[in-house]
Amino acid sequence: MAEPLLQIRGLVIEATSYPPGEPPREVTLVHGVDLTLERGRVLGLIGESGAGKSTIGLSAMAYGRGGVRLTGGTIHLNGREIRLADARTLRALRGREVTYVSQSAAASFNPARQIMEQVIETCLNHGLCGKAEAEARAVGLFRKLGLPNPETIGLRYPHQVSGGQLQRCMTAMALCPKPDLVIFDEPTTALDVTTQIDVLAAIKEAIRDTGVAALYITHDLAVVAQVADEIMVLRHGRMVELGETGQIIHAPREDYTRALVSVRGLEHEEKPPAPPVLQVQNLTARYRGTNFDVLKNVSVELPAGQTLAVVGESGSGKSTLARAITGLLPPSQGRITFAGRQLSADLAGRTKDDLREIQMIYQMADTAMNPRQTVGTIIGRPLEFYFGLRGAERDRRVQELLDQIEMGKGFAQRYPAELSGGQKQRVCIARALAAKPRLIICDEVTSALDPLVADGILKLLLALQAEAGVAYLFITHDLATVKAISDKIAVMFKGAVVRYGQKSDVLTPPFDDYTDLLLSSVPEMEQGWLEQVIAHRKMESAGN
Amino acid sequence: MHPILKLVVQRIALGLLLLLAVSAVIFLGVEALPGDTAQAILGQSATPQALENLREKLGLNDPPLTRYFAWLGGVLTGDLGTSLTNGVDIAQAIGQRLGNTLFLAGCAAVIAVPLAILLGLIAARHAGRWPDKLISGITLTTISLPEFVAAYFVIFLFTQLIPIFQPVAMVFPGMSFWAKLHAVALPVIVLVLVVLAHMMRMTRAAILNVMQSAYIETAELKGLSPMTVIWRHAFPNAIAPVVSVVMLNLAYLVVGVVVVEVVFGYNALGQYLVDHVTKRDLPVVQAVGLIFAAVYIFLNMLADIIGILANPRLRHPK
Numbered sequence: 128m129a130e131p132l133l134q135i136r137g138l139v140i141e142a143t144s145y146p147p148g149e150p151p152r153e154v155t156l157v158h159g160v161d162l163t164l165e166r167g168r169v170l171g172l173i174g175e176s177g178a179g180k181s182t183i184g185l186s187a188m189a190y191g192r193g194g195v196r197l198t199g200g201t202i203h204l205n206g207r208e209i210r211l212a213d214a215r216t217l218r219a220l221r222g223r224e225v226t227y228v229s230q231s232a233a234a235s236f237n238p239a240r241q242i243m244e245q246v247i248e249t250c251l252n253h254g255l256c257g258k259a260e261a262e263a264r265a266v267g268l269f270r271k272l273g274l275p276n277p278e279t280i281g282l283r284y285p286h287q288v289s290g291g292q293l294q295r296c297m298t299a300m301a302l303c304p305k306p307d308l309v310i311f312d313e314p315t316t317a318l319d320v321t322t323q324i325d326v327l328a329a330i331k332e333a334i335r336d337t338g339v340a341a342l343y344i345t346h347d348l349a350v351v352a353q354v355a356d357e358i359m360v361l362r363h364g365r366m367v368e369l370g371e372t373g374q375i376i377h378a379p380r381e382d383y384t385r386a387l388v389s390v391r392g393l394e395h396e397e398k399p400p401a402p403p404v405l406q407v408q409n410l411t412a413r414y415r416g417t418n419f420d421v422l423k424n425v426s427v428e429l430p431a432g433q434t435l436a437v438v439g440e441s442g443s444g445k446s447t448l449a450r451a452i453t454g455l456l457p458p459s460q461g462r463i464t465f466a467g468r469q470l471s472a473d474l475a476g477r478t479k480d481d482l483r484e485i486q487m488i489y490q491m492a493d494t495a496m497n498p499r500q501t502v503g504t505i506i507g508r509p510l511e512f513y514f515g516l517r518g519a520e521r522d523r524r525v526q527e528l529l530d531q532i533e534m535g536k537g538f539a540q541r542y543p544a545e546l547s548g549g550q551k552q553r554v555c556i557a558r559a560l561a562a563k564p565r566l567i568i569c570d571e572v573t574s575a576l577d578p579l580v581a582d583g584i585l586k587l588l589l590a591l592q593a594e595a596g597v598a599y600l601f602i603t604h605d606l607a608t609v610k611a612i613s614d615k616i617a618v619m620f621k622g623a624v625v626r627y628g629q630k631s632d633v634l635t636p637p638f639d640d641y642t643d644l645l646l647s648s649v650p651e652m653e654q655g656w657l658e659q660v661i662a663h664r665k666m667e668s669a670g671n
Numbered sequence: 672m673h674p675i676l677k678l679v680v681q682r683i684a685l686g687l688l689l690l691l692a693v694s695a696v697i698f699l700g701v702e703a704l705p706g707d708t709a710q711a712i713l714g715q716s717a718t719p720q721a722l723e724n725l726r727e728k729l730g731l732n733d734p735p736l737t738r739y740f741a742w743l744g745g746v747l748t749g750d751l752g753t754s755l756t757n758g759v760d761i762a763q764a765i766g767q768r769l770g771n772t773l774f775l776a777g778c779a780a781v782i783a784v785p786l787a788i789l790l791g792l793i794a795a796r797h798a799g800r801w802p803d804k805l806i807s808g809i810t811l812t813t814i815s816l817p818e819f820v821a822a823y824f825v826i827f828l829f830t831q832l833i834p835i836f837q838p839v840a841m842v843f844p845g846m847s848f849w850a851k852l853h854a855v856a857l858p859v860i861v862l863v864l865v866v867l868a869h870m871m872r873m874t875r876a877a878i879l880n881v882m883q884s885a886y887i888e889t890a891e892l893k894g895l896s897p898m899t900v901i902w903r904h905a906f907p908n909a910i911a912p913v914v915s916v917v918m919l920n921l922a923y924l925v926v927g928v929v930v931v932e933v934v935f936g937y938n939a940l941g942q943y944l945v946d947h948v949t950k951r952d953l954p955v956v957q958a959v960g961l962i963f964a965a966v967y968i969f970l971n972m973l974a975d976i977i978g979i980l981a982n983p984r985l986r987h988p989k
Binding site (some may be wrong): 192219227236240 | 852884885887888889890891892893894895896899903904907980983984987989
């Protein structure tokens with residue numbers, strides 16, 4: 128039997144960590160992982176952040192990102208050991224035998240150079256073929272990947288094409304030198320769900336047609352189920368389970384895998400219609416210095432103590448709606464009624480009570496907190512500002528809030544950098560609750576979190592709603608989250624609400640075209656789902 | 672109109688506006704000095720009547736605004752007035768010295784700019800290791816030395832120990848280009864030493880900043896050599912900050928090198944200005960001040976424009 132393309136044995140990866148206020152220490156990221164990949168096969172690596180997926184993926188190029196060191200085990204690529212290979216050997220194989228597709232093509236393309244230059248650079252640098260042939264290869268790949276204007280798109284600069292197109296360009300860049308192995312590192316995670324499905328289909332087709340082997344890294348089991356032959360589940364740098372794709376999603380052997388498979392199962396009973404606490408009527412808004420409306424005649428209502436999910440792709444105006452409601456972006460038309468009183472359009476005209484009763488939680492808990500303040504100071508600030516609490520009284524209330532978000536004693540003295548992603552978001556929730564608001568605007572609060580952690584946050588938000596009767600305006604692009612938390616739903620597209628009503632009505636057919644596209648694009652944990660959807664869409668477009 | 676053209680035209684218009692403002696400031700500054708040109712010409716012992724007559728003759732009794740516009744009109748038509756001390760036409764006197772200044776600055780720039788950028792790239796390539804420390808150490812030493820110390824050191828080295836240059840940088844009309852080059856060799860060496868560090872460190876910092884970007888990792892994972900990564904992928908994105916520091920140093924080479932001129936007896940604009948400041952020759956001070964301001968504004972405007980042109984988002988809008 129021929130030797131495998133990639134064989135990793137007992138891989139140990141270490142790095143130096145610099146915790147705030149403590150001396151640096153050595154941490155082990157990957158504890159002895161074994162991995163075998165045959166030619167032409169696709170292995171999915173799945174796990175939460177910190178599981179070591181990307182680190183292991185990059186080790187196939189003997190590359191350690193940001194000071195990460197490959198300290199133990201062996202990595203055999205095409206039959207030779209590369210973990211200890213010298214820089215010249217590694218340069219010769221990187222780009223020629225193994226290539227890499229990153230999560231953010233927008234950041235991974237050099238903004239100063241044309242796309243074509245970058246796509247064919249590897250071929251020319253390794254002397255694989257001449258410029259004319261490399262360009263012909265690139266155009267062929269652009270066409271195969273379904274890019275518009277394949278002949279001329281290479282002349283453009285990265286900022287001139289969309290995110291989804293750039294991700295395909297990066298795939299073309301990886302395939303152009305005809306490598307033996309491509310590492311796909313979350314290639315569709317940063318894309319909108321409707322874009323993701325097309326890119327995913329393009330990547331899958333390209334893998335099949337070129338017969339290249341791939342490591343496909345993602346945290347989304349439903350996505351990897353579409354492309355991988357085998358799946359390896361990782362956690363904390365150790366392998367949890369390895370199996371054929373069908374076995375992993377239908378008959379997982381380990382508890383952790385079962386938790387990953389069922390994470391999207393959170394259900395929420397819709398509450399009956401009730402009088403609104405927030406009424407948005409015919410809201411139209413544009414940003415200064417632009418000449419088009421980002422919000423077009425938007426009207427929605429949110430009952431007290433309930434959740435309105437605002438769902439849509441990036442650029443659909445979801446966050447702009449939040450900015451208009453909070454007063455950060457005064458609308459050009461329309462009015463906002465809150466708790467029976469009309470709110471002033473701009474921030475300066477609002478009373479302290481108006482401000483207190485509407486709070487916000489953001490996607491990036493990291494940047495929403497002052498890194499030089501302790502958790503106690505961060506949560507205590509609204510208590511001082513709105514209620515004038517001081518000293519022991521304030522500390523007592525901070526502790527109450529910490530208990531509410533299920534974080535125990537001792538956290539008040541910690542700094543944000545000492546918290547995990549989920550804990551940071553919990554602190555932000557506590558800060559919002561401290562103001563005793565009637566409405567909290569949650570802007571993609573779970574998007575940056577791992578599925579299991581996000582699940583915990585959603586459960587917490589629902590529990591707090593039942594306890595405090597606070598209403599949520601929940602902005603998200605993730606339909607699973609919408610199903611899990613909302614009572615009402617507004618679907619936004621290009622600044623307008625295209626579908627709106629009770630959750631059960633919105634999610635029941637017949638759908639409008641856009642909602643149909645959105646709902647059918649959410650990956651399902653079923654092998655062959657992708658082919659079905661694509662075939663179905665082709666049939667429909669042929670029928671029209 | 673292409674948006675980038677609009678931006679460039681805007682920058683040029685702003686530059687001209689700034690120059691106008693500076694001319695007013697220079698005029699006001701000279702105006703605010705105690706005494707006036709008439710007093711400067713006639714000296715302390717002049718009678719009030721003689722002063723009055725001269726003021727009338729020079730038009731000094733006109734309102735300041737009229738005199739400002741008369742001066743500005745003259746500048747625009749190439750008439751900078753006449754020197755008080757020797758009655759020579761200022762434009763003519765400046766002409767040749769400005770040529771000398773630009774020759775010296777140009778020679779220093781042609782060596783210093785590429786050398787500084789090259790050293791910056793090498794230092795960035797080996798950041799934190801000995802080549803970086805060596806380059807940083809040497810350039811920091813040369814920038815820390817006062818110019819005249821560096822000048823005497825260079826004179827000692829190249830006229831005493833290895834006598835290949837003259838200590839005095841005399842140039843005069845009619846000299847051949849190569850003879851001139853030989854004459855200014857020592858001041859050029861000193862100026863290069865002085866301006867190297869600033870540009871080199873900015874190049875290094877700008878490159879290292881860009882090296883954090885994801886597209887640098889992409890380039891490394893393509894198997895490109897470190898120098899190719901820096902030159903082809905990092906440097907094009909570091910041009911704007913580097914150019915702005917280069918231009919500041921070029922401006923310094925034109926307007927700030929009076930000490931070096933004096934040490935080497937080089938007959939150029941800086942020395943001319945200092946001479947006439949000590950003699951209270953106000954029209955000359957005004958004229959040279961304006962030229963220096965124009966050089967600064969022009970070079971910084973150029974840096975802005977190059978920065979705009981280096982940005983692909985502005986060059987190729989969606």
